[in-house]
Amino acid sequence: MRRRKFLKALTLAASLSAIGLTVNAQAAETIKVGILHSLSGTMAISETTLKDTALMAIEEINANGGVLGKKLEPVVVDPASNWPLFAEKARQLITQDKVAAVFGCWTSVSRKSVLPVFKELNGLLFYPVQYEGEELEKNVFYTGAAPNQQAIPAVEYLMSKEGGGAKRFFLLGTDYVYPRTTNKILRAFLKSKGVAEKDIEEVYTPFGHSDYQTIVANIKKFAGGGKTAVISTINGDSNVPFYKELGNAGLKATEVPVVAFSVGEEELRGVDTKPLVGHLAAWNYFQSVKAKENDAFVKKWKEYAKKKKLPNADKAVTNDPMEATYVGIYMWKQAVEKAKSTDVDKVIAAMGGQTFKAPSGFTLTMDPTNHHLHKPVYIGEVKADGQFNIVWKTKGPVRAQPWSPFIAGNEGKQKL
């Protein structure tokens, strides 16, 4: 009996070490990249698709020969919408898995939580989501929009004749750092355009707020004072009850348009879009962008979703952060090829000035001085099918201003 057990243990140990050997042998020929997106918890709704987009891009790169002749090996971890866990998982990716780069994070808190880790260990993070700016790190490349690439053009559009010539602004947001900072910038911007203090109203709701009756009644009352637009920085989930309430209260987009900065195709997938028709969103990419790069991107994603049997694959859509993730991975690949190494410092040096023909239909450039992408800005109106009808766009990509000139004390902070 005892001997048999011993034998079993021996074989087990032998086979385990064999597995270990093969893993090691493989590791020599692959380059590991980390994917740090929440697959459970509150943010899973938004971040799960980014993980899948990253995996799709990696599969595509591998099918075309990989990077520097080596295949990419994705290391997927789940920080579970838990901000301290983001830092822990980031450390694990860099020190244990020795990844060459990490693609991840969504909320600003999660980014702030991993920043010290990336600085300390000299890692490389690609952050794909629009955010409030006021940050610039050597170890981070921001492929999402800074406020001047999203919020400010949207407000300018609302003030124009085409956008309805709004005179009063209702700034509505969830109570955390992104809406607060964005609204601070917007308030300063509106004042610089001659909008009076009494014509700006700023209202915040707690996370997960679902009862918008009073707020919608207040918007109605506020709109009684002149042509009004609502600027919404409401976080993902709470948008549904808000728009439902708007529709039921009879506030139509033709009277009081709402422009949102966190509502995209993916968020609209779980929504009855009828009451939303005509409301606006500002992004750097929409699935409805007419460009052959985009057609290919959308097709690729739909096929990938079907192949991998992702939930609701038949209704798969693409959105802005997905495009930003995709662009980020390809730019990193180009930089590695230029640097002929995955060494972080060499890749950072090679990243500056990288260009990529993105699905948004423009050639995007990575700014060497501020690590942000030059991006085009689109404004779309929600259509009944959950897609966006693009009603305005910039002529070309816009350079990011991570330090907004509308916040005092930011002068001269533009470079690394």
Add this chain to the structure above:
Amino acid sequence: MKLLAAVMLAWALLAPRFAAAALDAPTVNRLAAEDTDEKIQAIARIAESAEPQALAVLQALADDVLYVLADGRVAIFAGERMHDAATGVEITPVPESRDAIAINNRVRREINTAIAALKLTAPERAIRLASARELQNSAEPELLPLIKRALEKEADPEIRAILALTEASASLKSGDPAVRLAAVRTLAASDNPGVKLLLSTMLEKTGDGNFNEPDAKVRDEIRAALKEIDARLSKLESVGNLFYGLSLGSVLLLAALGLAITFGLMGIINMAHGELLMIGAYATYSVQQAFKAWLPAHVDWYLAAAVPSAFLAAAAIGMVLERSVIRWLYGRPLETLLATWGISLLLIQTVRTLYGAQNVEVANPGWMSGGIALAGGLVLPWNRIFIIVFAALVLALVWLMLNRTRLGLFVRAVTQNRAMADCLGVPTRRVDTLTFGVGSGIAGLGGVALSQIGNVGPELGQQYIVDSFMVVVLGGVGQLAGTIIAAIGLGEVNKFLEPYAGAVLAKIAVLVFIILFIQKRPQGLFALKGRSAEA
């Protein structure tokens, strides 16, 4: 451009009809122009023709079913068939290369006005009413002849009242002070918030120091009218707050009622209560999908089937939970708390694997969209009214179950004195399972209601668990009446605080209030008297 449209429209309505069968094709083709101004001009021209085809084209543009073909022609493509927009002739075969004509909000506004003007003389009352309401917000002096004509023909008092107000707002820009004075007097009776804006701008001074309204007498009248409107609007605001509070209260009640049974009566700290709500909501979603797949014609009535399904689904899961886990932990509240919390995580992840992490779409049935428009822009949405009524029904059901059925009798007996009930032959174990099942089923019903106002996602329950416990504890454990009063009371307090303190502070204030209250009165609003209270 609105101006041009209106003038032309009035002219078209007054002038004898030309016997033209079709719209002017080049004008219709201009609808496809890139430039918004040109599009709006084309809309004005088409509206002025007042042909029956004009309405069809404008409606198609509003509905996003107007296309431009490769040869520059514009066509309506609704369903399977395509018709030339100008002539109405069918185009076969449907060309492959076509582009949808996109419009923005500015164009949509113009179309709505044009369509409303065209429909103002429609034979159906509902359509005329809707058109009159639509025109209310674009009261330009140029619309006056049109409105006057419609007023002459209109017999319905409600539509007449709206038209009269619109006429008055349009007459505010008249050159004759007497006309303006009369208009202001009429408008004092208006509840349209737009009117208030219109009147107050007349009181403002222009750049050169003169009032927008030159006549002092008219200005006095405006001040009086504004005061009258303000008084009415503030009264309406209180009515609105009362309604919002009641509706928030009934949402809380529906979320907490199941817990009032499982926690309140049975004393089980069920942290998975929120997930039972979530299961109810997902059952609603599944029924909706089933209706969409097999009974697309009756999809508006899916809720009728969703209510029993949600009850059964949640009750079944609740009973399984009770049999497999909770019954072994009776009398050990801490372990129950941990075990049920674990179960809640399990249920969340199961649903996430089955349905995906994304929220799923539960649409309000057609009859639940919109609302009753009261005076002054106050709208009582149908879905909120539905939830209030639904909460009342569920409550009645629970009360009947507890007080009029044999099971209810057993439940009360077991909760009041388990040993004695056992002695008298009550199958206490089975009663426990059934009671827990009923409590869970009621949570499932709450889920049906929540799916109509918010998100349906795996995390749905997490939002309501704290609120549910708050309501039950505040109301007094073991008391149905306490739960009702606590739910409605919390809803009202929250909604009356919110306009002054904001949503964030209102929520905090309510929490602080509850903590203080529980310190003072740990047994809640209503204390249960009797043996179990001491147990």
